Ligand SMILES: NC(=O)C1=CN([C@@H]2O[C@H](COP(=O)(O)OP(=O)(O)OC[C@H]3O[C@@H](n4cnc5c(N)ncnc54)[C@H](O)[C@@H]3O)[C@@H](O)[C@H]2O)C=CC1
């Protein structure tokens with residue numbers, strides 16, 4: 001069921017063939033599931049050249065017809081949800097139900113971008129010359145180099161493909177080596193739906209080698225990266241030196257402000273689901289819970305109880321709520337953050353270690369229990385660094401402005417949430433919160449029609465929404481004397 005892994009260059013699939021290989025493992029068991037060929041410098045160069053060669057072909061197809069191709073891709077993704085979800089869970093670990101939701105969201109992104117590609121309007125600007133007209137037109141920027149991560153490989157890689165294709169651009173995508181199979185499967189679906197050779201190219205291998213070479217290549221006109229802030233900063237430097245446009249969707253450390261008048265039941269049910277989705281390896285997941293002191297005790301107790309009830313295990317098994325972390329490094333990070341928080345006076349309300357009851361087959365898996373910590377102050381390392389795992393941090397507040405100040409006291413600014421029934425409090429938070437995305441009384445944050453991205457160290461530029469599509473165009477000012 002797991003696809004044969006390979007590089008895709010100019011319509012040719014390349015597996016093995018005298019290249020180094022990376023072993024891909026199931027994070028729930030540690031078992032090997034595939035071998036990934038490592039791209040050589042020649043492969044990288046050929047991929048950039050293929051994207052350049054295919055660009056006039058693809059941009060020459062009307063937006064209407066490109067949209068039809070994207071709609072077909074969406075349909076096939078939906079039809080093959082069960083098979084694709086199994087691939088995703090096997091290599092990434094998330095429960096099958098979450099994998100299916102990710103495939104559905106990926107299909108929605110292809111469909112929405114395909115439709116939006118038909119609405120990239122220019123402008124006719126009243127002319128200052130009697131014999132001329134003045135126009136503003138948007139032209140596809142050219143071949144895009146994109147780098148997508150392992151936590152949501154289908155949607156985060158898929159929407160980079162969808163936006164590039166909708167705009168008439170070609171793409172060289174380097175998905176994460178930890179979870180490559182789902183993008184191999186999606187690229188094959190794209191081919192079967194009529195995407196010409198060279199429009200989508202896939203590379204895997206040594207990330208720094210691939211990104212550096214692609215950024216240098218003259219064919220590449222835009223970069224798009226989703227991943228950690230340090231890597232984003234490094235790529236931003238390279239892109240700046242090469243004077244290339246870059247979109248950066250980096251880490252997050254989302255605050256939740258829970259006011260005294262919040263619907264507690266709703267915040268609890270939605271909050272536990274959002275916190276522990278994908279074992280907390282989500283850039284927009286709620287992490288810092290600022291809870292009004294009058295409801296702090298009750299909220300912490302009930303939140304911890306719900307977290308304790310979550311079944312941790314192999315995402316392929318029925319009834320599992322939370323799977324493993326992607327690799328051992330993340331388990332070590334959870335242990336270090338927890339120990340540091342406890343050393344600073346924090347109290348573990350739930351979890352705080354690897355789960356105690358795991359089947360024998362999962363002993364080599366990389367698991368961490370859902371963990372809730374009531375922090376003693378503002379010094380814990382995990383308040384400054386993105387935990388990217390199943391850690392919920394609880395702190396009480398007494399005054400709304402104080403809570404907003406603490407919510408903003410992070411270098412990150414991707415997502416933020418608030419729960420209140422007061423319009424006045426809601427408006428105050430919405431206006432003052434430093435985040436690219438804000439949701440009130442819900443943890444919904446990324447429908448395809450809304451722009452997604454951050455401020456501060458969470459990056460810049462937007463993906464999805466009409467803003468995300470427009471990042472794939474350059475603007476041409478035209479004066480036509482007639
Ligand atoms: N914003 C997001 O959705 C994601 C954020 N992260 C962040 O990364 C942290 C750690 O994850 P790791 O995998 O250990 O981190 P990492 O920083 O080593 O890698 C993150 C991603 O960037 C890619 N990458 C690394 N160096 C690169 C380079 N020079 N050029 C191009 N791509 C490169 C990797 O292949 C991987 O997909 C997490 O704690 C989280 O903060 C990770 C994945 C997704």
Ligand SMILES: O=Cc1ccc(S(=O)(=O)O)cc1
Nearest residue numbers: 105151152155282283284446
């Ligand atoms: O980690 C970033 C991230 C994860 C998930 C989604 S979505 O909600 O599935 O669109 C978006 C960004």
